[in-house]
Amino acid sequence: MRPGHDLTYDDVFMVPSRSSVTSRLDVDLRTPDGVGTTIPVVVANMTAVAGRRMAETVARRGGIAVLPQDIPLPEVRKTVERVRSSHPVYETPIVVERSAPVAQLLSVMHKRAHRAAVVVEAGRPIGVVTEADTQGVDRFASAGHVMEEPRVVLEEGVDLREAFDLMEEAHAGLAPVVAGGLLRGIVTRTGLLRSAIYAPALDAEGRLCVGAAVGINGDVPGKAAELLSYGVDVLVVDTAHGHQDKMLHALPQVVTARDAHEAATGRRVPVVAGNVVSRAGVEDLVAAGADVVKVGVGPGAMCTTRMMTGVGRPQFSAVLECAEAARESGAQVWADGGVKYPRDVALALAAGAASVMVGSWFAGTLESPGDLMRDADGRSYKESFGMASARAVKNRTRDLSAFERARSSLFEEGISSGRMFLDPHRPGVEDLLDQIVSGVRSAFTYAGARSIGEFHTRAVVGIQGAAGYEEGRPRHTSW
Numbered sequence: 001m002r003p004g005h006d007l008t009y010d011d012v013f014m015v016p017s018r019s020s021v022t023s024r025l026d027v028d029l030r031t032p033d034g035v036g037t038t039i040p041v042v043v044a045n046m047t048a049v050a051g052r053r054m055a056e057t058v059a060r061r062g063g064i065a066v067l068p069q070d071i072p073l074p075e076v077r078k079t080v081e082r083v084r085s086s087h088p089v090y091e092t093p094i095v096v097e098r099s100a101p102v103a104q105l106l107s108v109m110h111k112r113a114h115r116a117a118v119v120v121e122a123g124r125p126i127g128v129v130t131e132a133d134t135q136g137v138d139r140f141a142s143a144g145h146v147m148e149e150p151r152v153v154l155e156e157g158v159d160l161r162e163a164f165d166l167m168e169e170a171h172a173g174l175a176p177v178v179a180g181g182l183l184r185g186i187v188t189r190t191g192l193l194r195s196a197i198y199a200p201a202l203d204a205e206g207r208l209c210v211g212a213a214v215g216i217n218g219d220v221p222g223k224a225a226e227l228l229s230y231g232v233d234v235l236v237v238d239t240a241h242g243h244q245d246k247m248l249h250a251l252p253q254v255v256t257a258r259d260a261h262e263a264a265t266g267r268r269v270p271v272v273a274g275n276v277v278s279r280a281g282v283e284d285l286v287a288a289g290a291d292v293v294k295v296g297v298g299p300g301a302m303c304t305t306r307m308m309t310g311v312g313r314p315q316f317s318a319v320l321e322c323a324e325a326a327r328e329s330g331a332q333v334w335a336d337g338g339v340k341y342p343r344d345v346a347l348a349l350a351a352g353a354a355s356v357m358v359g360s361w362f363a364g365t366l367e368s369p370g371d372l373m374r375d376a377d378g379r380s381y382k383e384s385f386g387m388a389s390a391r392a393v394k395n396r397t398r399d400l401s402a403f404e405r406a407r408s409s410l411f412e413e414g415i416s417s418g419r420m421f422l423d424p425h426r427p428g429v430e431d432l433l434d435q436i437v438s439g440v441r442s443a444f445t446y447a448g449a450r451s452i453g454e455f456h457t458r459a460v461v462g463i464q465g466a467a468g469y470e471e472g473r474p475r476h477t478s479w
């Protein structure tokens with residue numbers, strides 16, 4: 001039954017069906033959107049969320065990050081190069097020389113979830129410093145002084161299970177991986193486990209995937225061609241109101257640039273466009289050449305559009321209608337915004353999305369680009385801000401005249417300084433991916449679906465009131 005009003009994720013639930021999928025490990029989460037992702041997770045093109053470490057880490061687990069349109073092109077180029085040159089299995093180590101002071105180590109160690117640095121001499125790993133090693137020692141003490149010799153050093157190409165057992169035996173939390181004695185990367189035991197469960201998102205040459213966004217103003221096809229030349233794996237044409245003439249003018253130009261790139265290189269890069277929330281919006285964007293349509297107006301955590309304008313649409317219904325329209329025209333949709341729990345990802349897929357875009361939730365992780373801050377109670381957080389916030393608009397319009405900048409700052413539709421707290425037990429983005437992927441795999445087995453395509457047809461969704469939602473929440477103390 002279709003209700004007479006629109007619904008968001010909290011309004012709906014799924015009913016289990018008889019299932020022939022007997023293990024959550026039998027579920028295949030490869031996305032049907034042609035992007036090459038092996039899990040349906042896309043990191044939103046927000047400056048506070050998608051940077052190099054985020055892109056690399058998420059791609060290694062099968063998702064993809066979209067670099068924001070506000071980053072200067074030379075920076076985007078560097079980031080794309082570094083993501084593509086990162087190892088698809090081994091993590092990128094924090095590398096220091098023997099003489100590096102502890103103060104320097106402390107300033108970089110929290111940037112990676114493994115929270116350790118490898119001490120090298122002429123490219124060879126000679127020691128490992130963990131965060132614990134830096135406690136209670138002088139800030140000027142050197143890495144060489146506090147490091148421990150690596151308990152295990154692995155050769156590149158080592159069998160991952162074997163590596164796990166070796167590390168377990170030696171009680172090693174982290175091991176450098178070498179080729180010809182030179183450091184190639186590091187592995188952790190948790191990382192090895194993850195590598196057994198996830199498959200990285202790779203291009204045809206085996207490099208980690210990364211995407212990039214363009215807006216609808218300025219030389220859009222020129223910028224798109226430039227991004228394609230860097231080797232991005234997906235192009236996102238992104239604006240608040242995707243169903244407008246400027247978009248319908250810019251999008252075919254991006255598609256032409258994409259086709260020229262395909263003719264020259266043989267690589268076809270999917271084009272995503274948005275955001276819309278209606279069937280008509282999807283039809284127009286697909287007619288203008290979009291392979292994937294991005295859906296969501298107003299659900300974003302940093303987004304004030306609905307409060308400022310009254311415009312938007314509850315996200316579950318928006319995805320449902322848009323996915324239906326997309327399917328009829330041979331396209332796919334990404335559900336963008338409003339994801340706070342793994343259930344929201346599962347429900348977006350149930351509504352028909354090929355993949356789900358997550359922004360602010362991931363801002364509160366070690367891998368997001370922001371500085372790690374602490375509030376008065378000592379809780380760690382990172383600042384997040386919307387791409388239509390005064391902060392982002394000021395940055396985006398930096399080359400305009402003072403008058404134009406002041407004028408655009410009047411149209412603020414986002415929060416400038418949200419605080420995204422890190423979960424002290426799950427501070428890394430991979431911890432959040434673990435939750436999402438295990439929740440979604442489980443949802444698939446409840447529906448009896450082995451793939452996203454099967455889930456689209458098999459998921460049985462019902463409507464609940466606030467009490468129904470509340471009943472589903474765990475209670476950590478008695479009532």
Ligand SMILES: NC(=O)C1=CN([C@@H]2O[C@H](COP(=O)(O)OP(=O)(O)OC[C@H]3O[C@@H](n4cnc5c(N)ncnc54)[C@H](OP(=O)(O)O)[C@@H]3O)[C@@H](O)[C@H]2O)C=CC1
Binds near residue numbers: 303
């Ligand atoms: N999903 C969502 O709900 C929303 C997402 N965002 C995100 O913020 C970022 C910046 O997007 P955006 O603000 O579009 O900036 P852009 O720099 O992409 O510019 C938007 C263009 O569209 C024109 N425009 C016409 N109507 C509107 C409208 N109602 N809102 C915004 N622009 C309009 C603007 O002209 P003029 O300035 O002259 O009006 C401008 O030329 C994007 O990443 C976008 O995804 C922003 C808002 C909502």
Ligand SMILES: Nc1nc2c(ncn2[C@@H]2O[C@H](COP(=O)(O)O)[C@@H](O)[C@H]2O)c(=O)[nH]1
Binds near residue numbers: 337389
């Ligand atoms: N109305 C606005 N929407 C914004 C802004 N910045 C980003 N966004 C949208 O939110 C999603 C991410 O949602 P989240 O709930 O996961 O954070 C992002 O992809 C954009 O579509 C903004 O300033 N205003």
Ligand SMILES: [K+]
Binds near residue numbers: 298299300301302303
């Ligand atoms: K919102």
